[in-house]
Amino acid sequence: MEKMEQLIKKAGILIEALPYIQKFSGKTVVVKYGGNAMINDELKNSVMEDITLLKFIGLNPIVVHGGGPDISKALDDLGIKSKFVNGLRVTDKQTMSVAQQVLIGKTNKEIVGLLNAKGGKAIGISGIDGSFILCKKHYAEDGGKKADIGYVGDIIEVQSSVLDLLASDQYIPVVAPIGTDGEGNSYNINADTAAAAIAEAVGAEKLILLTDVEGVKDDKGNVVYEANIEEILHMIDNNIISGGMIPKVLGCMDALNGGVKGVHIIDGRIPHCLLLEIFTKTGIGTLIKSENY
Numbered sequence: 001m002e003k004m005e006q007l008i009k010k011a012g013i014l015i016e017a018l019p020y021i022q023k024f025s026g027k028t029v030v031v032k033y034g035g036n037a038m039i040n041d042e043l044k045n046s047v048m049e050d051i052t053l054l055k056f057i058g059l060n061p062i063v064v065h066g067g068g069p070d071i072s073k074a075l076d077d078l079g080i081k082s083k084f085v086n087g088l089r090v091t092d093k094q095t096m097s098v099a100q101q102v103l104i105g106k107t108n109k110e111i112v113g114l115l116n117a118k119g120g121k122a123i124g125i126s127g128i129d130g131s132f133i134l135c136k137k138h139y140a141e142d143g144g145k146k147a148d149i150g151y152v153g154d155i156i157e158v159q160s161s162v163l164d165l166l167a168s169d170q171y172i173p174v175v176a177p178i179g180t181d182g183e184g185n186s187y188n189i190n191a192d193t194a195a196a197a198i199a200e201a202v203g204a205e206k207l208i209l210l211t212d213v214e215g216v217k218d219d220k221g222n223v224v225y226e227a228n229i230e231e232i233l234h235m236i237d238n239n240i241i242s243g244g245m246i247p248k249v250l251g252c253m254d255a256l257n258g259g260v261k262g263v264h265i266i267d268g269r270i271p272h273c274l275l276l277e278i279f280t281k282t283g284i285g286t287l288i289k290s291e292n293y
Contacts, residue, residue, distance in 0.1 A: 037268035153187025200258030210268030215286035
């Protein structure tokens with residue numbers, strides 16, 4: 001039997017969470033699920049428990065997932081070499097077909113199954129369903145020239161009615177980041193970009209990006225636990241934020257400018273990272289917040 005001190009400590013943790021549960025009850029939270037948390041079984045289990053708990057205590061989570069490693073493996077198995085331009089996969093018709101099969105047929109359904117095993121009621125969809133993510137072809141810049149990289153999409157519009165209907169009811173929508181141009185063509189979309197656009201469209205309270213880093217760091221290498229848009233722009237201008245973190249934070253700021261109140265960049269390698277970030281005073285990653293947070 002646990003000692004009384006340990007039981008009291010657990011009660012204290014629940015009490016600390018209470019004001020956050022009250023504040024966010026009924027609010028929509030978009031979770032971009034990716035990185036090591038999609039690979040490591042223990043972390044995968046932890047994230048699924050967190051998302052299911054969020055639903056049961058009154059929040060409305062929407063999950064948007066990546067799947068790059070799974071796509072690369074499937075292409076390798078077929079003898080198709082992956083090529084990237086500015087971090088985006090060059091996607092011809094065959095590659096798009098494989099990406100669609102992997103993201104919708106494999107990765108999405110695995111996540112749905114895991115959430116349902118935890119007692120949630122998850123439903124897997126993609127932007128093709130109901131044409132709710134409308135896209136146009138994305139052209140990359142390669143060596144100062146405009147490059148056609150195939151079926152990679154820029155989001156034009158997210159029609160949120162299907163997500164609103166599911167998330168406000170008992171369901172947890174799990175979204176594969178594939179969109180359509182409405183003419184039968186499918187497009188692969190960067191999962192961070194899709195999550196930000198969905199968060200904006202549904203008027204989410206929070207957008208949470210699970211990554212393989214601790215968060216945004218300052219010039220001394222320390223995690224920045226809170227920042228506003230102006231501070232983030234200053235860090236970009238001074239090369240404190242660089243590399244792959246730049247598109248992440250720019251996507252975050254698009255979501256904030258679109259009405260999302262807070263965006264969290266957190267380390268998905270930490271067990272129960274979602275609960276620690278949302279329901280504790282300090283959190284574990286970086287919160288980029290709007291003026292009215």
